[in-house]
Amino acid sequence: MTGLIVLIVTGLAAIGWWRLLKGKELARHAAAASCRAHGLVLIDDTVMLDSVQLRKEDPARAWGLKYRFEFARNGVPRAGGIVLLAPGRRPIVIIETDNGPLIEQV
Secondary structure: OOHHHHHHHHHHHHHHHHHHHHHHHHHHHHHHHHHHHHHOHHHOOOOEEEEEEEEEEEEEEEEEEEEEEEEEEEEEEEEEEEEEEOOOOOOOOEEEEEOOOEEEEE
């Protein structure tokens, strides 16, 4: 019985880890595409997991992932951006600019 519980817990942990890796790759692609579209350079071509968000008001989409990234314009580092991922929805990219946030679905 203990072996079965360990197997189930290990399996759930592996599935969670795999989903986080897939989410990170999707967020990186979304951030890179958005940066390219606006003439920006994604610094280090990477994103970082900021938080796992849980929402009680929408049980069908009860969780989401929030990733942060940094970008540069004309070689000068700027403020960062955010990529929001939720199951069944396209990624939302928010880029902080001098004129306010730029929000788009990729």
